Amino acid sequence: MNKKDLTSQEMRAWLALSHVNISVQKLQYFFEHYSSITDLFELSDKQLQSLGFRQGLKEKLESITDSQVDEDIAWFDSDNKHLIPFTSDDYPPLLQQIDSAPKLLFVQGHKELLKQHQIAIVGSRNPTPQGKENSIEFARTLGKSGAVITSGLALGVDGFAHQAVLDKGLPTIAVAGTGLDRVYPARHKALAQQIVEHGALVSEFALGTGVRATHFPARNRIISGMSLGTLVVEAAVKSGSLITARLAMEQGREVFAIPGSIHNPLARGCHALIKQGVKLVETAEEIIEELGALVSWQHEQLFSNAENTKKEPEPFELDQEYQELIEQIDYDTTSMDTIIERTGLEIDVVSHMLLLLELNDHIVSVAGGYQRRSS
CATH class of the missing domain: 3.40.50.450 (Rossmann fold)
Known part of the structure; x- marks a missing residue:
């Protein structure tokens, strides 16, 4: 399956498919035999049925007009609007695991x-x-x-x-x-x-x-x-x-x-x-x-390689970046604002790192901020 950026024709094909009710399971089977979603529109109704699609799908696909797809294309008028099919690397890994995963997602934002x-x-x-x-x-x-x-x-x-x-x-x-x-x-x-x-x-x-x-x-x-x-x-x-x-x-x-x-x-x-x-x-x-172990597993395994999701999580390693962050946290309470000011890092980066440090017992969250563990 092609996981790179969509070509213009693939984009149009996926947008047309957004108007049709087709399960991910059947599309996954389709991609075992074909490399591009555009191939779906070239198959006869008999060929589609041989792949497990319902009778009449060909007629439904042909009913999606070029003007309708053109209207959809017009919505993507800025860089923050995205179409993410389940074949994309941008597709949420956890969502991909459920039986009823959506075939594609429209996303506006980050x-x-x-x-x-x-x-x-x-x-x-x-x-x-x-x-x-x-x-x-x-x-x-x-x-x-x-x-x-x-x-x-x-x-x-x-x-x-x-x-x-x-x-x-x-x-x-x-x-x-x-x-x-x-x-x-x-x-x-x-x-x-x-x-x-x-x-x-x-x-x-x-x-x-x-x-x-x-x-x-x-x-x-x-x-x-x-x-x-x-x-x-x-x-x-x-x-x-x-x-x-x-x-x-x-x-x-x-x-x-x-x-x-x-x-x-x-x-x-x-x-x-x-x-x-x-x-x-x-x-x-x-x-x-409660979610600590799952968060660590996701951080270390899930996003690095989706095929390794069944492996045991690797131990959390206190690398230089994390060690430098710990050194900016006092044994007395250090506020989040102080930590951000001392490190110069963005709040979302600091928040994520602090969570992993806390989950691995390097720091403790207290009222008003964080404290470094003496051990």
């Missing part, structure tokens, strides 16, 4: 964030004041620890989590349930623009796709699929957040839930998850600790 370790935060569209506060505090702490916060751009918990990290100059990823040429909900248009500038908007849906109820569960599988773990802040017993949690569990990912009052109906979804064995968390540090 596409490199898709390959960083992510934690999903989801919850009610109408959270309680405590739920709002938890969304903000957990998002900020997890974001400062080096994780990219991923959510669904919805009102409520999603929006609060996105905004919390953006306010601290940290990146966030929003997965949309529509085409990226529109924003839903409309109230989050300004937030979406901030995310484009400092994070990334992601969607599997073709440009021009509007709001459809069935698309949001599909969106949720991408949120959980790209993330090491999913945190449910507040949720009713029947809610989209619980769908995301269930999908995460089916994908073999970690799920966390914040408990609440027995009198709060928005705590009942979290309590139901906890009864099913989901980890109850009271602090963001518990999530960091």
Whole structure:
């Protein structure tokens, strides 16, 4: 499979394919026999059926007009708009592992964030004041620890989590349930623009796709699929957040839930998850600790070579760059701002390095910053 930049014809072929419902599994089988997605459009209906595609696919492919593809092409009017098929090196490695991986992704913003370790935060569209506060505090702490916060751009918990990290100059990823040429909900248009500038908007849906109820569960599988773990802040017993949690569990990912009052109906979804064995968390540090081994594994193995994902993680080595960072941290509390000032590094780089140092017991996170371990 060609993993380099798409040619003009491949770009047009993938855009045409964005309007057609085809599973990744069938496309993977296709690529075992053909080298380019453009070959798919040259095959007869009989040849397509011999590869496992449904009858009538040829007619469907031919129904996608050049003018329709031209309209899609016109959307890519800047360097921050990307089309990432599942064959691309830019495709999120964790997402590639799930059975229902999308065949392609539209991305607006910083596409490199898709390959960083992510934690999903989801919850009610109408959270309680405590739920709002938890969304903000957990998002900020997890974001400062080096994780990219991923959510669904919805009102409520999603929006609060996105905004919390953006306010601290940290990146966030929003997965949309529509085409990226529109924003839903409309109230989050300004937030979406901030995310484009400092994070990334992601969607599997073709440009021009509007709001459809069935698309949001599909969106949720991408949120959980790209993330090491999913945190449910507040949720009713029947809610989209619980769908995301269930999908995460089916994908073999970690799920966390914040408990609440027995009198709060928005705590009942979290309590139901906890009864099913989901980890109850009271602090963001518990999530960091739980995901520590996975984060180290991902950093050392997953992104260096996707074919080595089944190998054991290599030990964390304290190289010169990390040693120099440790030397800028006092045995007394050293704030994040002080560390950044002393090192001259960007906040996202420092956050990631601090997380790995903490996970490997070289430093400890305390109120107001970090301390070097005397050992």
